[in-house]
Amino acid sequence: MCKASGGESKNMDTFDYDIAVIGRGPVGLTMAMSAAQLGMCTVVIEKHRDLYGLPRAGHVDHEIMRLFQKFGIVDDVLADCYPTTEYVWVNAHGETLLEFDWGEKSVSGYNSDYMQFQPVFENALGRELTAAPTNTDLLGWQLVSFEEIGGGVRCTIARTETVPGSHVPVVTDETRTFTARFLVACDGANSSVRQTLGIERHDFGFNEKWLVIDARKKRDLDFEFDCGQICDPRRPTTVLPLGKRHRRWEWAVLLGEDPESLLTDEAAWRLLGALGMGPDDLDIVRQLVYTFEARHATEWRRGPIFLAGDAAHTTPPFMGQGMCSGMRDAVNLAWKMDLVRRGIAKDTILDSYEPERSPHTEDWTRISLEAGKVPCTMDTDEAEARDQKFRDGWLPPMPDFPQLRHGIIALDETGKPRHLAGTLSLQRQVEVGGKVVLADEVFGTGFTLLGVGCNPAERLSDAQRALLERIGAKVLSVGDHAGATVRDADDAYADWFETHGICAVLVRPDFYIYGAARVPGDIGGLVDDIASKLCLTSSVEATAA
Known part of the structure; x- marks a missing residue:
């Protein structure tokens, strides 16, 4: 076990770890890898014994590609990802309503946007993290309780086992206890840490069910409509590449429709067949109904305990920023925790985490909500009125793209960011x-x-x-x-x-x-x-x- 050391906030003689990361998804991996690269002693608790192995998020932007470069896995990602040149929204007649330019060169030194197959970067990041000398992975363990103690957290975890017929592991009687200076909950939208703390979430009022089908291509396929939204009120549909070998389709669940009825092979091939796809073209690797929601935790920090990723905020997928936002959370936290750990900064620097990240994620959530109103129109008369507004040159009101507005940035005398403060730096x-x-x-x-x-x-x-x-x-x-x-x-x-x-x-x-x-x-x-x-x-x- 790697022992934590140093740090202004340490009241105990020692902690077993600097950071306990709960959850080994993309945000947890990013949190642990960011900390490990800084020499921090980390432990990652994950109730599953292996990485999920299937895609969830499909999009990453240039900032996240730069992060992959930092982690030494960008070549792994680039070998399979799909640099997207456009993200197009059409109506039921194929007329273009909205077009996002995703092909430009970004400030970060990469194309602005990419579609990727999530297991590729998770496997590469997991490989690097496992090799990090200051990191410990505890797979097949679940956090069952925690308490603040001596300026840190005491955690009790239980070993899990797989039960036939259930994809969710169950806890056993075998337990361990350890201490950590900080606990970072990266345990998803249903975060047990957030619920144990009793932290409420603000609901933005968007809760929509969509069927998601991910498939592996059996052969080279050409798609006239490659990447975007089909805003057809009869059933809004999303079409996306997932890297070079996989594809994703999403369909809105209609009012009164039983979501379970869409989880059969027959339903899958009926919907895919309407788009010209059949069993000779694809192998289905995942088929499930998601609830797209928009909720933000009212607190992101409780003493030495922090929420990150979906545990703190959930965002509809229409701008592809949910996972990206969570990975930004982790990177933001890691360098501040390192300054505290090394005794350079006081613990109060961590109070800047929520003021910096919460407005940023809320901006992306509101952008996604505004964008999502377009394809989620399922009344034919409303859809026709919407289409006519676009034909007349109307565009939906979109907030400015996010940047830091508060926290550790240079501010002018009015409290606003000075020239370029809070924006991404150039890499060339x-x-x-x-x-x-x-x-x-x-x-x-x-x-x-x-x-x-x-x-x-x-x-x-x-x-x-x-x-x-x-x-x-x-x-x-x-x-x-x-x-x-x-x-x-x-x-x-x-x-x-x-x-x-x-x-x-x-x-x-x-x-x-x-x-x-x-x-x-x-x-x-x-x-x-x-x-x-x-x-x-x-x-x-x-x-x-």
Whole structure:
């Protein structure tokens, strides 16, 4: 057992682990891997003995691909995923209602959006996590109770066993007890941790049942309508690729229809047959009825216990952001917990988790709800009126795409984010040692103070340099000038910095920009500003003074 050590918030002599992660789905894997890469001692509790092995989420965006790069699995994912160029919504007559441009190059260095087969990245991420020396996987165990103790959590888990005829394991009498500094509940929409804590959820009023069928292609297939929504009031339908080898179809369950009646082979091939698919084309690998819902927990933190992913928020699938949002939760938490664990930041830094992540996920939920109103129209007269509005040039009101608005970012005097603060940082190709690579391979994924055309280190005081060193920040420069860390391989950094009128950015470990300096004289102020936001312990505050 890896023993936790250090940390300002530790009241016990020691904890068995820094973090106990409940649930080994995508969010739990991301939480544990993010923590393990930081050297934190983690234990993952999963009631099943193996990964689920079937797809759930199909979409990942560029930010998540950048995260896969950080974890060392991006090549595994790219080998099977499908870079999506468009996401189209048509009506019952095939007329285009909405078209989302999913083919552009993103700020993260990848295409904006991809469709993927979830077991591919889960298996790759599970492989990397199992190899991490500070991580322990306890598969076939279930959390049965927990309590706060000595600034941490005492957990009791029970071994599970599979019962014939049931896909849900049951607990046995064999139990273990351990302690952890933090507990992160990544145990899904029906989170037992959230329910035990009595945390309520706000219901946005969207609860729709859809049949989902995932299938493996038996042969190469061409699809005239490849990726999008068929907004047919007779039965709204979703058509999606899942990587290169699989496909997904979803159909709305009609009013008064028995969902169980859609779970037969006959129902599956009737619906697929209407779209031109038959048993010679596909092997069905999953067929079930989902309830799409939109709910947000009213609390995301209770002392040393945190909710992440579906345990904290559920989002309709129409923008493909449910799983992505949960993985962002995990990355946001990990670097803050690491600062606490190393005694650099006070425990109060973790109070920034919910204010940063909850508005972000709520934005995506509202975007998804607005988008979902279009295909979920099942009244023919309403659908025709909707179609005519689109023909007349109407577009549904869509919120701005999310970014951080609160928390550990640079704010102006009105409390709003300063220039670029809270947005994703740029990643492009750089040249170092005669080799061209994506920048994170050189810059790393901790705090980064990056200058273009200047060396930020020359603008820092000794105390500011010491502070950056203490939080593990790298100070780097891109360009051809003396002292440059790397060369700008295709002038992308020079162009981006010029476009935004800046000379340096301070980037957080989760790829979000803390703040930007417009002139070299502002660079030191960025460091002083972040020092005021990180809830630093007294020893660090003294260093920075």
